[in-house]
Amino acid sequence: MNNDNDQGFITRNLHADRADKPEHGVLHKPIHTSVAYTYDDARDLAAVFQGKMAGYNYGRQQNPTVNALQTRITKMEQGITSTAFATGMAAIGSTLFALLRAGDHMIASAFLFGNTNSLFNSFRNFGIEVSFVDTTSADAVAAAIQGNTRLVFTETIANPVTQVADLAGIGQLCQQHGLIYLVDNTMTSPWLFRPVSVGASFVINSLTKTIGGHGNALGGMLTDTGLFDWSRYDNIFDTYRKGDVKLWGTTQVRKKGLRDFGATLGPEAAHHLAVGSETLPLRMDRACDNAQKLAEFCDSHPRIRKVYYPGLSHHPQHERARSLFKKTGSIMSIDLAHDIDCFDFLNRLQCVIASSNLGDTRTLAIPVAHTIFFEMGAERRASMGIGDNMIRLSVGIEDIDDLLHDFSQALA
Template sequence: MNTKGFTTGLVHADRNAGVEHGALRQPIHTSVQYGFDRVEDLIGVFQGTKKGAFNYARQGTPTTAALEAKITQFEDGRGTVCFGTGMAAISAVFLTLLRAGDHLISSRYVFGNTNSLFGTLRKLGVEVTTVDAGSIDAVAEAVRPNTRMVFVETIANPGTQVPDLDALGALCRDKGLLYVVDNTITSPALFRPKTVGASLVINSLTKTIAGHGAALGGAVTDTGEFAWQHYPNIAEEYRRSNPADWGLLQIRKKGLRDMGGSLSSEQAHQIGLGAETMALRVGRSSDNALALARFLQGHRAIQKVHYPGLESHPQYAIAKKLFSSSSWLLSFELRDPARMIDVVNRLQLPVKATGLGDTRSLVIPVAPTIFFEAGPEVRQSMGIADGMVRLSVGIEELDDLIADFEQALAAA
């Protein structure tokens, strides 16, 4: 069946691949071990000569493979490896592809746990430089002879900064650097990093792709844009196959087999179900977020709103050019930061919780929670004010959301 639409291809992906008994979806395979009639086939799985077979669930199951195929389709990639969480996916990329003495350049504006992971990398001997990735000159100046990778998020959490994604792709191609893009906030429904030359794309499946706050997962997709035969950190045992497969093979073997960051079949199945409505959900939540951002921007109690869909946003032009919408993430600051706790407590619809990309709106004060460990100096460098409030906008009716914010802000 030939389909062009994003959602059409997604909802028919399993049956188009072939499912026994006429089922419309791949079943949940709970087996840990997978047996073979001939020991030669088992040997072939271990040596990489028998493709499409399974031997131990830590490295994948038919259910996780079905999800990997969907995500590869989302991102127009060459292949995907799924993990138990988004952080497991990010960790696998860094820890399997970087060595002591290597240099990583990252956007200064990244997820708090990713920033924490940079501290671990430094202790392992990897040099990490963080810059304002909205400035291509700043990134270019940071490149060294030992630079191996550039890492950015499409929209930064929580400050919503947008890197110069196109220019970064050109720079990485010119310098032969791995270009790794975390697509979690936009999701493949709004943006495909392959279009700007990304080598690897990371998605936290927990967020927009699964979408209901019911399953943890992460994924790394190889776009096919990087020439792995020129990358020095591929182990000899993984250089026996097609060079185009080397990077993802090493990520799978080291990240799943050695590190054990595996996604269960049950969670993979749940994520696959949620993904079918991804475009519908992200369209609704993005429309809500833009309207709410405009409402907040015009409210007398609000000092500043951070949302790439607003013309006042510093990277509005980049976001408008690359993203089909500006997603569900926004943050705002009150004119009187002392009223922050009171305002958040007065909100009735948004759930006071961490997490992102749910069908429900979620709200959290940033500095005393998810960026508390980072400390005031790091928060200041990342543009996180003490009174910043992060909002992951859900699919509720817009009138209900605005009415709730009106009553909560009345006291401020």
């Protein structure tokens, strides 16, 4: 085989496990279910625990099957190392818990996904200040920076109104001010966009979504790009200020986040996610093409008031999305006409499924205000542009004619 760095994304991803020479010549890393490990010399066990020697000590912290998945995602994101978690939310929460302290301040997108928004509000109860700002504007982020600001968090494409953050502008700001730049790449995936290209310090992916792609396993991943200078970050404990300075942040996340919280990704889920990830580019290309055609159809339909999709020319960040991303994603939302009951509409759909997941092979639809953003309350939803008749769509890989027909009959 060619050198790993000379291969294209799809080839490198397909052969990721084989490149690490898994046991017995198998093509996929096997599922290792053991949680305990031993060594011929007990001194080696102690050396592994102390970080002086590579190896496995306990399943809550490391697993061969999970490590293979971490290596795969690191290559996808062009980072230096990755850390797996049980879910994407676990990855976000554990990372912030490990890197922030009481009295710190962080800046986050005002358009965050509902659960992430809820988590960040919970951090306020522990003495961490959070400013929610419009991250489509780097100027708005700059205006929110304080003396105690440590981190900026944004998603690439917001869910469900599809605002596209000024990713490059924020990256420059974070570099100038020495701030950790954490980018959630879930809505785009490493096939459409790599946050390392805009200076991200860390990249979050909910593996449950497009990377796994089949709605059969939960998982999250934190990828360290190696771009942040941890020697200048006061919150790194002395215990972890050793070895390669580029790994100090990840080491602290693994010790104070993954180990102490224990939000561990299981080997069975890791295997499902790794196998699913092999077809990520093919699935994403198809889903994005379907989303573009469905968005254009909905945009011209008299029973739909508004369509939110970065691939449409009237989207406020259309040009930005085209310049940043390989394609403009598989997520879109629509506002139905006022006289259409959103539940009746969903019940009339036959091919499209009413469900809460994203990035599945099947097209999924959900009434946003009544479900995933219900807990926020009407006032906050209104500030985010979420109305009672908004439907979010995660477009799948079905035949596009079948999707268009399904929408036509449901809107008739």
